[in-house]
Amino acid sequence: DSGVTQTPKHLITATGQRVTLRCSPRSGDLSVYWYQQSLDQGLQFLIQYYNGEERAKGNILERFSAQQFPDLHSELNLSSLELGDSALYFCASSHDRQGAGDTQYFGPGTRLTVL
Amino acid sequence: QQQVKQSPQSLIVQKGGISIINCAYENTAFDYFPWYQQFPGKGPALLIAIRPDVSEKKEGRFTISFNKSAKQFSLHIMDSQPGDSATYFCAASSLSGAGSYQLTFGKGTKLSVIP
Numbered sequence: 466d467s468g469v470t471q472t473p474k475h476l477i478t479a480t481g482q483r484v485t486l487r488c489s490p491r492s493g494d495l496s497v498y499w500y501q502q503s504l505d506q507g508l509q510f511l512i513q514y515y516n517g518e519e520r521a522k523g524n525i526l527e528r529f530s531a532q533q534f535p536d537l538h539s540e541l542n543l544s545s546l547e548l549g550d551s552a553l554y555f556c557a558s559s560h561d562r563q564g565a566g567d568t569q570y571f572g573p574g575t576r577l578t579v580l
Numbered sequence: 581q582q583q584v585k586q587s588p589q590s591l592i593v594q595k596g597g598i599s600i601i602n603c604a605y606e607n608t609a610f611d612y613f614p615w616y617q618q619f620p621g622k623g624p625a626l627l628i629a630i631r632p633d634v635s636e637k638k639e640g641r642f643t644i645s646f647n648k649s650a651k652q653f654s655l656h657i658m659d660s661q662p663g664d665s666a667t668y669f670c671a672a673s674s675l676s677g678a679g680s681y682q683l684t685f686g687k688g689t690k691l692s693v694i695p
Contacts, residue, residue, distance in 0.1 A: 467623065469623075496681075498682060498683075500683075507685055507686070507688060508669065508671075508683075508685040508688075510682045510683060510684070520680045521680030521682050523682060555623050557623075557683075559681065567612055567673060567675070567681035568614070568626060569626070569681070569683060570626065571616075571623035571624045572623050573621075573622060574623050
């Protein structure tokens with residue numbers, strides 16, 4: 466158990482809909498990273514939040530957005546869903562404090578199926 | 581552009597044998613190279629990691645060999661066991677100008693250890 470929690474575990478929805486994925490980082494970790502895992506693209510970095518602020522963006526679509534709340538949990542919002550958005554979505558957390566290292570601990574993931 | 585190339589895609593090893601997975605990277609700014617292990621339905625779990633100031637790191641049956649000049653690193657699993665059957669991902673990161681340690685992953689290697 467990494468200490469990172471994600472809900473829900475599974476999500477089935479239809480094209481055009483909007484969903485929200487939730488992540489709680491390990492206690493004390495300030496950074497949350499979101500990754501998408503699909504069969505053809507592998508694990509792709511989407512976005513990072515550090516202590517409530519967006520820090521880095523990767524291959525994140527404009528239809529996707531995220532935020533990190535004062536209690537450091539994070540939500541990933543996916544809208545206007547398409548069939549191709551079906552994937553596993555992972556969040557990871559780390560300290561990311563100066564000189565503290567950068568080990569990322571992954572949650573169990575949310576499996577999104579768009580029908 | 582795939583910045584971390586991983587091979588082989590799949591690997592079958594006899595119990596007790598040595599499993600070897602190779603990765604090559606392009607970005608010379610990478611300074612942290614972790615390996616993650618993922619079981620079906622689970623999130624990636626950190627297995628072992630190395631920084632470029634050492635050429636080898638060993639933890640139990642797992643060893644990372646690192647060749648900075650060739651921009652290559654590999655994972656060796658000694659005395660492979662059926663419980664090691666999983667997908668292994670190499671990854672790399674560097675501290676970006678934004679202060680992010682986002683990971684760039686290889687495509688993964690599915691290891692099967694047969695009795």
